[in-house]
Amino acid sequence: MKQTKRSIIVFLGPAVLLYVLVFFYPVLRTSMMSLFEMNNISSPVREWGFVGFDNYAKLLNTQLFRISMINIGKIWLFTGIATLGLAMLLALILTQGLKFQKFFRASVYLPNVIAAVAVGYMWLLFVFSKSKFGLLTSLFNFLGWEKMAQFQWLSGENLFLSMCIAYVFSNTGYFMMMYIAAMENISQDYYDSALIEGANIFQRFLYITLPLIKGVLGMSTVLWTTRTIGFFALAQVFSNTSTFTPMLYTYRTLFATEAGSESVNPGIAAASAVVMTLTAVIVSQSLKHLIRTENYEI
Amino acid sequence: MNHKRKMISGLKKELLRLPGYMLVIIWVGFTFFMIGWIILASFSTTREIFTGNLLASGLHFSNYTKALVANKGLQNVINSVIYTVPSCCLTILVCAPAAYCISRFSFRGNGLIQKLILIGLAIPGIMIIMPLFSVFNTLKLSGTHFTLIFLYTATSVPYTTFFLMPFFAGISPTYEDAAAIDGCGPVRCFWHIMFPLVQPAIVTITIFNFISKWNEYFMALVFANKSGLRSIGVGLYQIVSSLMISGDYAGMFASVVIVFMPTVVIYAFLSDKIITGVTAGGVKG
Secondary structure (H helix, E strand, O other): OOOOHHHHHHHHHHHHHHHHHHHHHHHHHHHHHOOEEOOOOOOOHHHOEEOOOHHHHHHHOOHHHHHHHHHHHHHHHHHHHHHHHHHHHHHHHOOOOOOOHHHHHHHHHHHHHOOHHHHHHHHHHHHOOOOOOOHHHHHHHHHOOHHHHHOOOOOHHHHHHHHHHHHHHHHHHHHHHHHHHHHOOOOHHHHHHHHHOOOOHHHHHHHHHHHHOHHHHHHHHHHHHHHHHOOOHHHHHOOOHHHOOHHHHHHHHHOOOOOOOOOOOHHHHHHHHHHHHHHHHHHHHHHHHHHHHHHHHO | OHHHHHHHHHHHHHHHOHHHHHHHHHHHHHHHHHHHHHHHHHOOOHHHHHHOOOOOOOOOOHHHHHHHHHOOHHHHHHHHHHHHHHHHHHHHHHHHHHHHHHHHOOOOOHHHHHHHHHHHHHOOOHHHHHHHHHHHHHOOOOOOOHHHHHHHHHHOHHHHHHHHHHHHHOOOOHHHHHHHHOOOOHHHHHHHHHHHHOHHHHHHHHHHHHHHHHOOOHHHHHHOOOOOOOOHHHHHHHHHHHHHHHOOHHHHHHHHHHHHHHHHHHHHHHHHHHHHHHHHHHHHO
């Protein structure tokens, strides 16, 4: 068929234009902003003052930013292990041909379609509530586990743990669906012959399922990384220093809209955005690399 | 005899699955209990919530009228519709031709464009909002619904294009050949022949886009955190923050229900479509 230049431009033009406007140009300009000093986010370029890497130096010396980076590291690692582990476990269970399997799958995924702010409040106002109606409090009271019923889910040092539990709950379904899709791509023949050879359920998982879904497994860790770097809504709902994330830090450095916010400094906010993006890129690239080299060993 | 043995082995199989059943039932039971309790609480009075007698005095629809009207819940819902529906349509108008072109035409730069799409998928929102904010300010567009419609459309381009590409790639080239012989130009051929062929994929990605835009929070907070512009998520944060002071738990739960009900109802009917929209990206990538 005739592929004129004109029709390529007609088909691709709008998408390329939007991409340039919303990804290409902003990424370049944010990177540039991070090397300058300015009064506010809308200051024109002629009012910017070049400061080199000063913004980065200041940023890395800011206590709150460091706390937020450590927090996001903890969320990435511990919440990541919990989320992906539970997703794998549930995916394994829900590919065994259980009764109501389809319904169970859909129900585990359900929290993913609820806005993060609403999920946050469901946990904050009901599940973790210390009032008599709080779900965990009344559950443990009912079971007679008084120690657990007394647990202060929302007090200072426990708030971070509580937020992570809520995050695991609302993300597990997404990764479970991904693993299920991958597991269902594996031919049943492998399992049949393994059964004849007398492999038990753990051997079948370890030597058949796991190697064959390795690609998706790697993909899921990369997706987890890009997801967690944007951790924001829950951090704002559970608002506290102990639950601070880089995204929230950057937001507050850009817009001093709330009590307790720091002074506005777009240059530092831009530096923070660059640090976050680079962190995510480096982590996901190394994950990709790690999984690829392992593949060669087989 | 054989039949009996079969039954016993079947029973044994189910017994082995018991721990699996238990875990899944606890997980799912918890989810439904949480959602169910909050819905019941949203129809009760705050006093009943605290004394543990939900719905003791019947259904209180006043929680909802208050949440929708006095607390502007309805306006937030309307705003969210204004943001999501046009941007879902625009996304398809822009991405379907692009996906078609990338997956079926060979031209210089095709590989580069595919790479850029993958990069676009990984760029966090924080990296792009600052320059856009100042551009919208300069163009005097901040404080209008246009900003979020535009942003939701543009930021959906990478995933939507990426999702649609394999569907266009799978169509037989005979359709285009036949259209060309009949004197049908490439643009008409696309909209009249190719586009209808991938309709199921279009529906899937649109539902998926709708839900993610409906639930989007960060950009909505940055670009539409003004009275009259707030989306459901940003509005909920503001409503609960102010109701927390008066301790109006019934009102807070009603506001939470208003936010999650639309997507939960859509999901109840279209869960298959939504799940394919999610898994396609991960598995094929």
